Amino acid sequence: MQRQPLLLIFFTSYSFFHLKKDFMQKILSKPEALKDATLSYCPGCGHGIIHRLVAECIDELDLREKTIAVAPVGCAVFAYDYFNFDVTEAPHGRPPAVATGIKRTNPDKFVFTYQGDGDISAIGMAETIHAANRGENISIIFVNNANYGMTGGQMAPTTLIGQVTETTPFGRDPKRDGYPIHLCELLATLEGTTYLERVSIYNPQNIIKAKKAIKKAFQCQLDGKGFSLVEVISNCPVDWGMTPLDSIKWTEETFIKTFPLGLVKDKSEA
Amino acid sequence: MPTIKINAEKCKGCSLCLKACPKQCISFSQQFNKAGYRWATLEKEDACIGCGFCYLVCPDVCIEVYK
Amino acid sequence: MKKLVKGNIALCEGAIAAGIHAYFGYPITPQNEIPAYMSKKMVELKRVFVQGESEIASANMVLGAAATGKRAMTSSSSPGISLKQEAISYMAGMQIPALIVNVQRGGPGLGNISGSQSDYFQAVKGGGHGDYRLIVLAPNCAQEMYEFAYDSFDLAEKYRIPVMILSDGVVGQMMEPVEFNKPEITEFADKNWALTGCKGREPRSLQSLLMKDGVLEKHNINLQEKYKIISENEVKYETFMTDDAEIIIAAYGISSRIAKSAVKIARKEGIKAGLFRPKTLWPFPSEAINSLSKNGVKFLTAELSHGQMIEDVKLAVNGKAPVEFLGRAGGGVFSEQEMVEKIKAMSEDKRAGR
Numbered sequence: 001m002q003r004q005p006l007l008l009i010f011f012t013s014y015s016f017f018h019l020k021k022d023f024m025q026k027i028l029s030k031p032e033a034l035k036d037a038t039l040s041y042c043p044g045c046g047h048g049i050i051h052r053l054v055a056e057c058i059d060e061l062d063l064r065e066k067t068i069a070v071a072p073v074g075c076a077v078f079a080y081d082y083f084n085f086d087v088t089e090a091p092h093g094r095p096p097a098v099a100t101g102i103k104r105t106n107p108d109k110f111v112f113t114y115q116g117d118g119d120i121s122a123i124g125m126a127e128t129i130h131a132a133n134r135g136e137n138i139s140i141i142f143v144n145n146a147n148y149g150m151t152g153g154q155m156a157p158t159t160l161i162g163q164v165t166e167t168t169p170f171g172r173d174p175k176r177d178g179y180p181i182h183l184c185e186l187l188a189t190l191e192g193t194t195y196l197e198r199v200s201i202y203n204p205q206n207i208i209k210a211k212k213a214i215k216k217a218f219q220c221q222l223d224g225k226g227f228s229l230v231e232v233i234s235n236c237p238v239d240w241g242m243t244p245l246d247s248i249k250w251t252e253e254t255f256i257k258t259f260p261l262g263l264v265k266d267k268s269e270a
Numbered sequence: 271m272p273t274i275k276i277n278a279e280k281c282k283g284c285s286l287c288l289k290a291c292p293k294q295c296i297s298f299s300q301q302f303n304k305a306g307y308r309w310a311t312l313e314k315e316d317a318c319i320g321c322g323f324c325y326l327v328c329p330d331v332c333i334e335v336y337k
Numbered sequence: 338m339k340k341l342v343k344g345n346i347a348l349c350e351g352a353i354a355a356g357i358h359a360y361f362g363y364p365i366t367p368q369n370e371i372p373a374y375m376s377k378k379m380v381e382l383k384r385v386f387v388q389g390e391s392e393i394a395s396a397n398m399v400l401g402a403a404a405t406g407k408r409a410m411t412s413s414s415s416p417g418i419s420l421k422q423e424a425i426s427y428m429a430g431m432q433i434p435a436l437i438v439n440v441q442r443g444g445p446g447l448g449n450i451s452g453s454q455s456d457y458f459q460a461v462k463g464g465g466h467g468d469y470r471l472i473v474l475a476p477n478c479a480q481e482m483y484e485f486a487y488d489s490f491d492l493a494e495k496y497r498i499p500v501m502i503l504s505d506g507v508v509g510q511m512m513e514p515v516e517f518n519k520p521e522i523t524e525f526a527d528k529n530w531a532l533t534g535c536k537g538r539e540p541r542s543l544q545s546l547l548m549k550d551g552v553l554e555k556h557n558i559n560l561q562e563k564y565k566i567i568s569e570n571e572v573k574y575e576t577f578m579t580d581d582a583e584i585i586i587a588a589y590g591i592s593s594r595i596a597k598s599a600v601k602i603a604r605k606e607g608i609k610a611g612l613f614r615p616k617t618l619w620p621f622p623s624e625a626i627n628s629l630s631k632n633g634v635k636f637l638t639a640e641l642s643h644g645q646m647i648e649d650v651k652l653a654v655n656g657k658a659p660v661e662f663l664g665r666a667g668g669g670v671f672s673e674q675e676m677v678e679k680i681k682a683m684s685e686d687k688r689a690g691r
Contacts, residue, residue: 024273028325028335035540039330043307044284048329065536068405080542086532088404089431089544091423094397097389101401101409102532104385105359109405109534127397130390204290204323237284244284 044244046234093124096131135192153239200233272320280332281309287324339514345370351486356522359385367506368440396424406531412438426465430545434493451668452506457645479513582611599676626653
């Protein structure tokens with residue numbers, strides 16, 4: 001009997017909370033195109049934000065039921081556990097080829113790949129360039145976090161000069177390791193590409209811009225205008241050896257100096 | 271009155287929402303969740319303006335915004 | 338009415354009749370007739386043809402198209418097939434049905450462009466990484482290039498497994514009359530695993546990465562169970578004069594053609610020779626070979642390699658009969674006379690009690 005008042009307080013506050021919530025409108029929450037799963041990414045990792053932006057765009061364009069996505073090899077290989085639509089795995093670097101096979105045989109479906117820097121611009125560079133050059137009517141979300149995240153932070157093609165990684169313990173030396181690859185600029189030289197933009201997610205303003213770019217890339221495909229790619233400059237706090245806050249600071253102050261944000265190519269209005 | 275709801279079990283305590291909140295009304299819990307993180311909570315309930323910045327920066331999609 | 342065509346063209350027609358939605362390829366001799374023919378025919382039929390940037394890309398395009406339940410194929414020759422192994426292993430793991438054609442040439446490395454049978458191990462023992470099998474069909478004439486290509490898609494879909502046609506430069510290039518007698522397939526069964534967009538159902542995924550504790554082990558057990566069912570049901574072979582044969586040649590593909598002639602010649606010379614020809618190299622007709630391994634029988638494995646299928650023949654015979662070998666590789670092809678000489682020598686040994 002002694003416990004009753006406590007329980008009463010609990011139920012009262014619980015129902016009050018719900019009453020309050022019912023009264024108000026939920027204005028922002030998990031998009032339908034994301035499953036209700038706990039993401040396996042490290043604390044502060046940009047993948048979760050980018051997943052959400054992709055899912056929001058899918059919802060807003062009403063694409064969920066006609067989407068077939070291609071997951072990479074890398075941290076986002078588990079995308080099929082998080083995206084609430086059809087997803088296939090692909091061998092490392094091959095998503096653009098896999099997406100080509102899907103889209104060519106299913107032109108009425110919405111097809112995008114989600115790839116990291118190693119996947120898209122090292123092992124998969126040939127597949128990337130040739131899918132772009134053929135002007136495949138697909139969209140690519142390219143997450144650039146300047147290292148190989150899943151394998152523990154080795155040098156990627158996009159690793160900055162001087163950046164310390166697992167395999168550049170003395171910093172990336174261009175004499176030994178070459179230079180950071182600017183994929184958007186490289187692809188811009190190809191006639192087959194339609195829309196290329198580099199965005200970032202280190203603060204709310206840029207997250208809003210990133211979403212706009214992703215939506216535009218998706219619309220580009222829906223309008224049958226051809227190859228679109230959005231490069232998202234993201235953060236990898238754990239493999240960079242930083243706190244999440246330091247990682248977004250480094251993104252803003254250092255990372256985007258090498259990879260300037262903005263539109264690289266847009267033929268979609270032409 | 272605008273407010274937010276944070277899923278304590280999904281939060282990994284990355285603190286990005288704490289930084290993004292223009293009203294500094296989010297702080298960490300004293301307890302740990304099942305995954306071992308102190309989760310973000312709305313400490314100053316009255317201060318929330320429902321701007322959604324916390325939702326925008328949350329990498330774990332564990333914040334809902336009500337207005 | 339029969340038409341005179343190359344084996345490679347017959348194969349294309351078989352796949353087209355089977356209703357393939359897409360062909361993805363990359364040039365390499367001696368299979369270039371296939372992408373060239375497909376580039377015209379598939380476009381005329383308003384189906385998909387893409388010349389990929391590499392064998393790797395082409396095989397992954399097949400993976401993508403086939404993941405959506407469409408009928409897709411690729412073709413190549415030995416060095417190119419090595420590059421396709423990545424996608425093949427993934428398709429085996431993801432259980433994606435598709436057709437891969439290997440018109441074998443000489444190896445190792447770039448080798449040469451002559452017909453060869455040196456990729457047997459690669460084809461039947463897995464080829465890529467992981468514990469998996471392909472159904473491997475071995476046509477020995479243009480008619481079978483047509484028929485096996487036609488049948489391969491039903492087979493692949495029935496078991497959700499990639500199928501390989503293991504041909505060779507000779508069968509691929511040889512012109513022969515072919516009866517194009519198969520009805521065009523235009524209706525395809527719904528596939529409850531295919532990625533088609535999640536309208537009206539739960540989302541699906543196809544994956545070979547299975548990280549949760551015990552899941553990959555269970556997946557491998559399931560695959561092995563499937564392979565067992567295939568082994569019990571899909572073995573195909575041809576026998577020629579084996580009933581009373583004392584010397585049985587085991588040969589597939591182009592070698593079996595030469596072997597058949599050799600058997601006929603040997604018979605004329607009073608030697609009781611016969612031919613055993615696997616049409617499926619995996620599943621291998623082990624039981625059939627074993628049941629032929631009677632006392633007084635000798636086997637001769639003849640292949641255009643330095644001894645690959647002979648290992649499976651020996652495993653099948655299981656010590657019940659001697660197994661000898663005749664092989665050439667690197668573009669060399671044995672003549673029927675060479676084979677007859679070998680049969681004679683074996684026959685004499687036998688009479689001498691050796």
